[in-house]
Amino acid sequence: MQLLSRISTRSFTSTMSSTTPLLKAPVKLALVQLSGSPDKGRNLAHARAKVLEAASRGARIVVLPECFNSPYGTKYFPEYAETLLPSPPSEAQSPSYHALAAMARDAGAYLVGGSIPEYEPATKNLYNTSLTFAPSGALLATHRKVHLFDIDIPGKITFRESDVLSPGNKLTMIDLPEYGLIAVAICYDVRFPELAMIAARKGAFCLLYPGAFNMTTGPLHWELQARARAMDNQVYVGLCSPARDTGADYVAWGHSTLVGPNADIMEKLDEKEGIIIAELNHARIEEVRKGVPLYTQRRFDVYPDVSAGNVKYDE
Numbered sequence: 001m002q003l004l005s006r007i008s009t010r011s012f013t014s015t016m017s018s019t020t021p022l023l024k025a026p027v028k029l030a031l032v033q034l035s036g037s038p039d040k041g042r043n044l045a046h047a048r049a050k051v052l053e054a055a056s057r058g059a060r061i062v063v064l065p066e067c068f069n070s071p072y073g074t075k076y077f078p079e080y081a082e083t084l085l086p087s088p089p090s091e092a093q094s095p096s097y098h099a100l101a102a103m104a105r106d107a108g109a110y111l112v113g114g115s116i117p118e119y120e121p122a123t124k125n126l127y128n129t130s131l132t133f134a135p136s137g138a139l140l141a142t143h144r145k146v147h148l149f150d151i152d153i154p155g156k157i158t159f160r161e162s163d164v165l166s167p168g169n170k171l172t173m174i175d176l177p178e179y180g181l182i183a184v185a186i187c188y189d190v191r192f193p194e195l196a197m198i199a200a201r202k203g204a205f206c207l208l209y210p211g212a213f214n215m216t217t218g219p220l221h222w223e224l225q226a227r228a229r230a231m232d233n234q235v236y237v238g239l240c241s242p243a244r245d246t247g248a249d250y251v252a253w254g255h256s257t258l259v260g261p262n263a264d265i266m267e268k269l270d271e272k273e274g275i276i277i278a279e280l281n282h283a284r285i286e287e288v289r290k291g292v293p294l295y296t297q298r299r300f301d302v303y304p305d306v307s308a309g310n311v312k313y314d315e
């Protein structure tokens with residue numbers, strides 16, 4: 001008995017205090033489900049119009065979909081890829097980077113810029129990369145998709161991002177000074193609960209995934225993944241998809257979804273273009289964690305804490 005209580009006291013130590021406010025002030029988040037086309041210029045202009053619309057409706061964090069500037073597919077990535085060159089006169093080589101920076105600045109909002117195909121000249125590698133900008137237009141973080149989408153479901157879908165892309169090597173957490181920490185990852189990354197768990201234990205209030213599930217995996221797993229990550233971690237989760245284009249090589253499921261910390265669907269779109277805007281607040285996280293106090297009940301004497309040890313992440 002004595003031994004048990006000694007073990008449990010030690011193992012109940014969480015990496016966070018339950019009184020730490022994860023979300024410092026209520027914030028409106030927008031998930032912008034965009035229709036795309038093969039025309040990169042049109043995609044950037046369209047994204048800009050929708051980001052400004054979301055901001056005019058009060059959103060202070062705006063999220064775009066995976067590969068919002070190009071069609072999604074391995075044959076498109078080399079053609080649409082850009083090298084990330086922040087300073088002028090590189091605008092022509094890096095149009096998406098500069099367009100996103102301007103959108104954030106003109107919207108006066110944090111912008112999780114979906115993802116774009118990226119080319120790194122030094123290594124000649126291609127990545128599926130998400131750029132997050134501050135309301136000033138400054139780049140805050142870069143997330144390269146860590147888990148590449150390689151699946152083979154006979155008769156349904158075969159996709160191998162690793163034929164052309166290289167994986168990123170870190171977890172991405174971003175400090176938004178007025179609000180707190182968010183984590184950003186891309187699509188297939190959502191299927192790996194470790195990323196979400198580590199981010200939440202490090203104090204993220206919201207996990208954001210630009211993503212593009214398809215007509216096979218979308219109905220099966222899209223909502224389930226979002227709700228599972230929220231349920232396990234008692235945080236907000238946002239999945240932001242392109243709108244469905246049945247003429248595209250890869251037909252996206254759509255259904256951008258915002259889930260609350262109790263795994264509740266706060267808002268969900270259908271397959272068409274649209275914008276979700278909803279308020280996130282700390283009181284809701286606290287209420288959920290008080291009711292089901294997972295954060296004080298973990299047993300790291302029985303199993304390891306995945307957020308401890310050798311984790312590569314930006315904070």
Ligand SMILES: NC(=O)CC(=O)C(=O)O
Binds near residue numbers: 149187191
């Ligand atoms: N497109 C992806 O990266 C992932 C996906 O469609 C799935 O996991 O299903």
